[in-house]
Amino acid sequence: MAQLSMNLLTISFFFYLFATIFYAVALTGKKWRNRNREVTGNKWGNVGYIASIGGLLFSLGYFVTRWIEIGFAPVSNMFEYLTFFSITISLAFVLLYGMYRMNALGLFTMPVVMLMIGYASIFVTEYQPLQPALQSYWLEIHVLTTGLGQGILAVSFGAGLVQLLRMIDLKSKRMTKQTFGIEFVMYMIISLVAFILVTNSFNAFNYEATFSYVNEFDEQAEVQYKLPPIFGPNEGELLTPERMEPWIYMPVWVVSDDFNTVVWAFGTGLLLYVGIRLVTRRRIGALFQPLLKNVNPETMDEISYRAIAIGFPIFTLGGLVFAMIWAQVAWTRFWGWDPKEVWALITFLFYAAYLHFRLNRSWQGERSGWLAVIGFAIIMFNLIFVNLVIAGLHSYA
Amino acid sequence: MEEIKCECGQVNPYGTEVCGACGKPLVNDDSTKLLNMRYEGAARRSQTYNRSIIDKVWGFFSSVKVGIGLIIVTLIASMIGTIFPQELFIPPGEDPSVHYVEEYGPLGQLYYSFGFHNLYGSWWYMLLIAALGTSIIIASIDRFFPLYRALKSQRVTRHPNFLRRQRIFGTSQVETVEETMENAKKELKKRRYKIREEDGNLLAEKNRWARWGPYVNHIGLIVFLIGASLRFVPGMYVHDNVWVREGETEVVPGTSGEFYVENLAFTMEIYDEDDPLFQDGMEASNAVMFESLFRTDAVLYRPEGILGLDQSLVEVDRHGIEVNDPFHFDDFSLYQVDYKLHELSEMTFDVEDRLTNEEVGSFAVDLNNPEDDYSLSNGETVRIHSYFPNYIINDEGIPSTENAVPDNPAFIFEMVNDDTGEDEHTFIGIQRNFDVTPNDEPNRYSYSLSGVDTNHVTGLTVRKDNTIPYLIIGGAIFMIGLAQGSYWSHRRIWLQAKNNEVWVAAHTNKNWQSLKKDISNVARYAKLSMPKDQTDLEDHDKS
Numbered sequence: 014m015a016q017l018s019m020n021l022l023t024i025s026f027f028f029y030l031f032a033t034i035f036y037a038v039a040l041t042g043k044k045w046r047n048r049n050r051e052v053t054g055n056k057w058g059n060v061g062y063i064a065s066i067g068g069l070l071f072s073l074g075y076f077v078t079r080w081i082e083i084g085f086a087p088v089s090n091m092f093e094y095l096t097f098f099s100i101t102i103s104l105a106f107v108l109l110y111g112m113y114r115m116n117a118l119g120l121f122t123m124p125v126v127m128l129m130i131g132y133a134s135i136f137v138t139e140y141q142p143l144q145p146a147l148q149s150y151w152l153e154i155h156v157l158t159t160g161l162g163q164g165i166l167a168v169s170f171g172a173g174l175v176q177l178l179r180m181i182d183l184k185s186k187r188m189t190k191q192t193f194g195i196e197f198v199m200y201m202i203i204s205l206v207a208f209i210l211v212t213n214s215f216n217a218f219n220y221e222a223t224f225s226y227v228n229e230f231d232e233q234a235e236v237q238y239k240l241p242p243i244f245g246p247n248e249g250e251l252l253t254p255e256r257m258e259p260w261i262y263m264p265v266w267v268v269s270d271d272f273n274t275v276v277w278a279f280g281t282g283l284l285l286y287v288g289i290r291l292v293t294r295r296r297i298g299a300l301f302q303p304l305l306k307n308v309n310p311e312t313m314d315e316i317s318y319r320a321i322a323i324g325f326p327i328f329t330l331g332g333l334v335f336a337m338i339w340a341q342v343a344w345t346r347f348w349g350w351d352p353k354e355v356w357a358l359i360t361f362l363f364y365a366a367y368l369h370f371r372l373n374r375s376w377q378g379e380r381s382g383w384l385a386v387i388g389f390a391i392i393m394f395n396l397i398f399v400n401l402v403i404a405g406l407h408s409y410a
Numbered sequence: 411m412e413e414i415k416c417e418c419g420q421v422n423p424y425g426t427e428v429c430g431a432c433g434k435p436l437v438n439d440d441s442t443k444l445l446n447m448r449y450e451g452a453a454r455r456s457q458t459y460n461r462s463i464i465d466k467v468w469g470f471f472s473s474v475k476v477g478i479g480l481i482i483v484t485l486i487a488s489m490i491g492t493i494f495p496q497e498l499f500i501p502p503g504e505d506p507s508v509h510y511v512e513e514y515g516p517l518g519q520l521y522y523s524f525g526f527h528n529l530y531g532s533w534w535y536m537l538l539i540a541a542l543g544t545s546i547i548i549a550s551i552d553r554f555f556p557l558y559r560a561l562k563s564q565r566v567t568r569h570p571n572f573l574r575r576q577r578i579f580g581t582s583q584v585e586t587v588e589e590t591m592e593n594a595k596k597e598l599k600k601r602r603y604k605i606r607e608e609d610g611n612l613l614a615e616k617n618r619w620a621r622w623g624p625y626v627n628h629i630g631l632i633v634f635l636i637g638a639s640l641r642f643v644p645g646m647y648v649h650d651n652v653w654v655r656e657g658e659t660e661v662v663p664g665t666s667g668e669f670y671v672e673n674l675a676f677t678m679e680i681y682d683e684d685d686p687l688f689q690d691g692m693e694a695s696n697a698v699m700f701e702s703l704f705r706t707d708a709v710l711y712r713p714e715g716i717l718g719l720d721q722s723l724v725e726v727d728r729h730g731i732e733v734n735d736p737f738h739f740d741d742f743s744l745y746q747v748d749y750k751l752h753e754l755s756e757m758t759f760d761v762e763d764r765l766t767n768e769e770v771g772s773f774a775v776d777l778n779n780p781e782d783d784y785s786l787s788n789g790e791t792v793r794i795h796s797y798f799p800n801y802i803i804n805d806e807g808i809p810s811t812e813n814a815v816p817d818n819p820a821f822i823f824e825m826v827n828d829d830t831g832e833d834e835h836t837f838i839g840i841q842r843n844f845d846v847t848p849n850d851e852p853n854r855y856s857y858s859l860s861g862v863d864t865n866h867v868t869g870l871t872v873r874k875d876n877t878i879p880y881l882i883i884g885g886a887i888f889m890i891g892l893a894q895g896s897y898w899s900h901r902r903i904w905l906q907a908k909n910n911e912v913w914v915a916a917h918t919n920k921n922w923q924s925l926k927k928d929i930s931n932v933a934r935y936a937k938l939s940m941p942k943d944q945t946d947l948e949d950h951d952k953s
């Protein structure tokens with residue numbers, strides 16, 4: 014069953030990949046117009062939609078089989094949460110595409126779904142048992158609701174990005190705040206892709222380099238690198254034979270293996286980014302623009318807003334209300350300023366600010382698009398940094 | 411200030427921009443720009459009066475710009491608080507003034523000197539939240555009442571300028587106005603619009619109640635914030651910890667001696683390493699072990715009788731306290747939060763007579779409740795001269811104890827040497843055993859540790875939080891308001907007959923595409939031409 018479950022997830026990944034391709038084809042192909050004479054799609058759009066529904070069903074298959082086998086909702090570690098997040102994004106997409114039928118949304122949301130599955134794959138994928146604090150039906154209630162909310166909010170990012178790519182001039186040579194912003198977002202996405210590729214490649218060869226070093230308590234300790242050590246630990250000494258020597262050894266207050274990983278991610282991301290730009294001689298964002306010529310930015314603005322209007326209450330219910338109830342039961346207090354809690358509050362405040370900004374018409378349109386992108390950046394920051402670096406009660410094994 | 415009488419007869423308060431009844435624009439009435447429809451152009455105190463200090467404060471807090479500013483500042487402050495751990499998360503007993511520098515370098519020093527190590531409890535963070543609350547209250551009052559009145563007094567027939575200056579507007583030539591109206595009405599009814607008619611004109615309206623969503627959710631937030639501040643009212647809140655050894659009974663702190671809790675047994679279980687389901691996952695993780703259960707089998711007592719005379723404990727209830735399954739009683743809850751396994755609880759000593767090399771007896775000391783003296787089988791008595799449960803040599807070089815927890819017990823025993831008739835002393839602890847004599851004469855009796863017994867200790871947290879009902883009510887109101895405002899939108903469509911033309915105008919507070927879909931269906935059914943979205947024609951006005 015474990016094998017079956019993982020296979021279903023892999024199959025869904027390919028469905029999402031095909032969906033992306035079909036949406037891209039749909040955007041280059043002949044256009045259909047609806048009664049309001051708005052461009053909606055053509056038959057490739059429908060094929061893409063079927064593929065994304067297929068992907069959703071297969072990934073739900075993964076989720077249900079895993080749940081049945083382990084006996085609790087598979088959302089208790091990073092791998093499980095990220096795959097669940099990918100499911101909620103595609104679910105939210107299927108709903109919103111059903112409402113608005115915009116192929117461009119698929120072209121950008123499906124890759125986000127794939128990115129989450131890819132990112133999940135670098136964590137421990139095997140089944141892990143539940144620690145006592147998680148043994149509660151609130152695990153299901155709280156995490157499933159929060160994940161659903163975040164998934165819907167992620168679609169607002171997809172729509173916001175399409176809207177920005179449609180509205181901003183990326184061809185002109187001059188660098189503006191907007192072109193820089195778009196390229197920065199592209200660079201971040203490429204870095205995440207690079208990070209997933211690099212980590213998975215070294216994992217495939219079981220790469221490991223162990224150091225003995227002096228930790229912050231002045232004690233001798235060992236640390237294991239999963240990526241070649243460019244930056245070694247404080248007073249480190251390489252124990253594994255035939256591994257490269259670090260270029261520099263870090264001072265004691267730097268968590269050197271995390272730092273090393275971060276440099277690998279952004280470094281290879283930079284190589285990839287520059288490579289693509291040299292080959293295509295264009296801004297990365299500009300590569301997408303020919304596909305988006307017929308997209309109505311107003312509609313994208315509305316989809317992005319709609320996703321937030323739908324996702325924000327669900328996120329609040331799961332990430333704050335249910336979270337507080339569970340914290341009262343499990344941790345004796347409903348609120349304790351744990352970093353993960355604070356970041357849920359920050360997400361909440363940010364989207365609250367978004368909704369109030371939009372009360373003013375001049376903030377609808379492009380500015381809203383930027384806000385949707387930043388909102389998603391906050392969610393990802395929470396998922397990557399707060400979970401893995403700023404350890405608190407929540408941090409997963 | 412004088413009221414404004416509109417040509418339709420409606421008397422509007424001073425400051426009104428759009429007549430509440432017929433919608434005639436009362437300011438800039440010759441403009442062709444789209445009307446600003448937020449709050450229906452009703453007179454809001456903050457926009458109308460700007461004289462006194464109170465007006466200015468009111469204007470300040472009712473501004474959405476200020477509200478957003480407060481939200482963003484709170485957001486950024488909250489972020490800063492997560493850069494380094496807050497004081498409450500640093501290891502207990504550490505001095506924050508050195509901890510932050512040592513652990514995080516110069517940045518840590520800076521963090522500490524700004525007071526960010528205790529950010530969420532700082533006066534300025536609280537002030538920020540209070541300002542946010544004030545802003546929510548004032549902004550809501552400023553808008554709710556004018557909006558409510560305007561929507562209540564709106565009339566079906568609207569001024570032509572009102573219609574022309576709606577975002578969605580169009581006119582159509584029709585054959586028979588009545589028939590068109592009739593068809594439109596049918597379609598609108600099907601789409602669950604409420605229809606009002608007046609002089610052959612129509613107003614179709616839907617989900618007005620969604621407009622109150624923001625006000626309801628703001629009320630919820632305020633109730634929640636008030637609830638949270640009740641924490642500071644004495645008696646509302648108790649938080650304390652207690653350690654209870656197996657077999658012992660302790661008073662529950664914070665209950666003024668009203669309750670006692672006994673720990674019958676503490677259990678900790680871990681997952682089996684060879685569990686076929688989880689084996690691989692546990693190996694892949696760097697955790698040493700995976701705990702599966704912490705439980706304290708607890709009994710709750712209430713004292714009865716008079717303290718010091720004949721007080722006895724009477725059982726009230728019992729419960730297996732687990733993480734996620736606290737023990738509730740009265741207003742209190744006891745939670746499983748910590749434990750200590752195998753704490754020393756008893757030590758057994760053998761005593762030997764060095765003259766005869768014979769064992770003269772043995773005795774067991776309960777480390778948490780030592781007796782003053784112990785009788786040996788040969789009739790002699792061992793007295794405990796000193797007991798150091800957690801032995802250290804203090805700063806003055808004198809043996810002493812760090813606390814009352816028997817982590818490192820040590821004793822000075824005293825016995826009478828029958829030969830000399832004098833007291834002799836022996837110091838004994840873990841890996842320590844020597845005579846304490848003024849001269850170099852060895853003691854007659856020697857002690858040896860022959861056995862230890864251990865015990866588990868459970869760490870429980872006691873909570874009482876009477877603010878929770880307010881938080882639940884506030885949270886529920888907030889969620890209801892949030893759903894109300896987010897999942898429904900207030901839509902209005904005006905159909906007006908002008909000779910053999912039909913004018914259509916429409917407004918919604920959100921989701922214009924969905925409104926357009928409604929209208930396009932009505933237009934098709936009633937054979938009207940599709941009205942235009944006038945924002946496509948006009949630049950966005952900055953309001």
Ligand code: HEM
Pocket residue numbers: 362365368369372471472473474475476477478480481542543545546549550553621623624625627628631892895896
């Ligand atoms: C974290 C705190 C806050 C939350 C969660 C919150 C939540 C909301 C939500 C969900 C809406 C509905 C938005 C929409 O449907 O588009 C709203 C509307 C509004 N909020 Fe807040 N709000 C907060 C603070 C504030 C503050 C500080 C102000 C002060 C100026 C304010 C003023 C308003 C106004 C004027 C509206 C529009 C009301 C209307 O459309 O009739 N809010 N709020």
